[in-house]
Amino acid sequence: MSAPRPLRPTLLAPAYWPEVRRGTERVIRLLADGLRDAGHRPRLVTGHPGARRAVAEEDGLEVVRLPRPPAVRAAVSRGRIDEHAAHLPGVVAELVRDPGDVLHALYPTDAVAAALARRAHRLRGRRVPLVVSNMGPPDRRWARERRGRTTGLVTVARRADAVTTLSAFARDRVRAELAVDSLVVAPPVDLDAFAPPADDVRHAAPTILFASAPESDAKRLPLLLEAVALLRDRDPAVRLVAQAPRDPAARRALDAQPGVATVDLDDHAALREAYGRAWVTALPSRDEAFGLVVAESLACGTPAVACAGEGPAEIVVDDGVGRIAAAATPQALADALCGALRLAGEAGVRACCRAAVRDLGVDAHAARWLALYERLLADAAR
Template identity: 35%
Template sequence: MLGCVRIALTHAYSWPEVRRGAERMVPDLARALSGRGHDVTVITSTWRPLAPQPWRVVRFARRHADESRHEASFGRRALAHLVVKRYDAVHSLGPRDAGASILAARVRRGRRTIYTNLGLPDRDWVSQQPWAATHERIVRRIDAYGCMSRFALDMLERDYNRRGVLTPGGVNLGEFVPAPRRVSTPTLLFSGAMGEPRKGVGLLLEALPLVARHVRDVRLWLSGPGDAAAMLDAASEEARARTEVLALGDAGDQPARYGQAWATVLPSTNDSFGMALLESLACGTPIVASSHAAPSELVSEGTGAVCAPDSAASIAEACVAAIELARQATTVDRCRASAERYDWNTGLAPAFERLYAGD
């Protein structure tokens, strides 16, 4: 392990005020790095004060509901802080704060600057964003450009002729553990932004009666932020009867849901990783991942199945296969083993240390 490194992690949003995989990444990484003896500061913004943490927190009170204005404001305030404070490495998870980090490094010579793109570096899409010019500077000047998946790394090299480094999300294997037993009825779990069309809830509901032809008592749990009412209204009567929308609950409820389900399903498009799938694997539960973009990288032999995101029949077939895996005694151990390289403490924190050191 390196000696004590002064590390700043910057992100305009904060867990658990915003409950997405990206926001969970910041405190998990901070916890792992602090546990390895580093001096960690998280720079973020929230509407309300945050609970005390074992690491330093610099919190800017959020001023704007509009995300674009909020992120721009956060970038400006982060710049002022990064210019006056001493850090050895600054790891940013948003383009506005990464741009600020690059500017501050002109004053703070010798500081390492790292950016993790939480999405996909699709040049056509990025060019339409208000921070497109900032992203061009990031591509040219950031010391290390991180992507969540190999799919995203390939896109970065193809669209920008820039080589990146793999900076995936992780999981705490001590927190995400298998449940004592699964629920008695074969149950699929969707965990994510329910109201976001690209996550595939609508097509999953269409696939559910097809799954029932092979697994007669199959059920579906929907868990996560957002409102699935419109999609449920559009679904068949049978799909609605087989579906339960779970209360958002505390963040600590999620491992039990993963462990009790028979399979976790993410039939999404344009995802750069798939945190819900990784957390499911850590809990010993097989997964169904879309073949579009990055999530299928998390599927290995005996841990899940891959589906086409535009086909209810393909989703149903993959769900049936995953349910069959859940019946096998060896599946829990296989799923856990596939998640080990993503464990924050033993797998990812050492890799991030090397990145901060410039190795």
């Protein structure tokens, strides 16, 4: 019997490394790793600030970078169109020429481009499956702010072969706000890259890590700073290590706060070291679909703290791996952090934390996607 034909899924996102390094870009890289290791040939079609189409093979992922022409960028700005739409004319042409086996869009406007290309193939008699992944918990207000978002999130999603979200929290939000049903596919964690330190040593002082974008209002760093100040009133040794803001003045202002130090965590090795040495990782964000930093922290054996009613609360499943703040207030967050700091010193906590995310590994994640892709391809062939 011949071996199964390698699949060639086409992933679609508005930007990629090194231009942008957010959770979505990390998920793309890990999904590509899992697909590659399983013998498949993923491709990413994305935008870039360059003047020409560029193609590169990056660790088994074919990356097609399409330009954002100045005239299109100007039209986007004038027309209240989503800022990530400037490369989309090139995306449609690229996908009409070569859609791969499955179209998998990870942003609403990319979903619109994929739907246009899929329609062209359907007119030629070919059915190309389309998957739309919501990488956050979008709501109707956000969707209406820019043209293209509602179309991608609602019109295209309802016609797609599958829609996915990152958590039950995100699934319920999308259903309530947009009347779109979805499957939950949690993002992957690189359990090889993120692991407890070999020497099992944490910082001498009680250290809280904030490994998210400090510029994002949704991450609620000011709330965390207030909570840390309350903790330091009880124990002045408590310190906060935070991802450095990109703006130098903002970084200096953060470093000037008592007990606070900023570090550059863009490098995987530095991030792993920070997780492993910290006592607790804090993510007090709102509208958080999943919270990859929480899962990565647990993989490194470090407890985590998040707020109730958000996606990360589905990862911090019990008091053996962290704490959930009952409310988004400085006192409630300080109380949760205090409990997690005590937990960090207990025997066996690293093993408990890591066990909580063992099902989120890259291979298992890729296998879930392959099963979905293959089901959709079988349906399209009928």
